[in-house]
Amino acid sequence: MPLPGATRVDDGVLRLERATAFSRARHLDPEATGKELDRLVEQVHGTHWMPGEEFVVPVGDESPTPGRPEKLRAELDRALADVDRLRARAKRAERSCAGSLRV
Numbered sequence: 001m002p003l004p005g006a007t008r009v010d011d012g013v014l015r016l017e018r019a020t021a022f023s024r025a026r027h028l029d030p031e032a033t034g035k036e037l038d039r040l041v042e043q044v045h046g047t048h049w050m051p052g053e054e055f056v057v058p059v060g061d062e063s064p065t066p067g068r069p070e071k072l073r074a075e076l077d078r079a080l081a082d083v084d085r086l087r088a089r090a091k092r093a094e095r096s097c098a099g100s101l102r103v
Contacts, residue, residue, distance in 0.1 A: 021045040 025032065025040040032040050041047070067075075 018045065
């Protein structure tokens with residue numbers, strides 16, 4: 001995946017590779033190396049390109065600052081209340097289904 005600021009094909013490319021893809025490609029053509037091996041992996045397993053902005057923070061960008069503890073605690077409490085509410089709803093639905101299945 002091209003990194004932010006990459007201007008050429010081989011400039012700033014980050015690759016995430018699956019070892020089994022290269023193992024299989026080497027098994028099929030033990031003499032393949034470099035770009036030839038890359039093409040073989042692409043033929044056998046395919047490749048997927050995506051922008052690197054999701055994974056790499058450009059130099060100079062600050063990391064996100066965490067929220068205030070009080071605000072985070074309130075969000076957590078709301079989420080836990082939602083969990084309890086949804087669990088109760090699921091139990092009611094299970095009881096309702098179980099009751100309708102009885103003959």
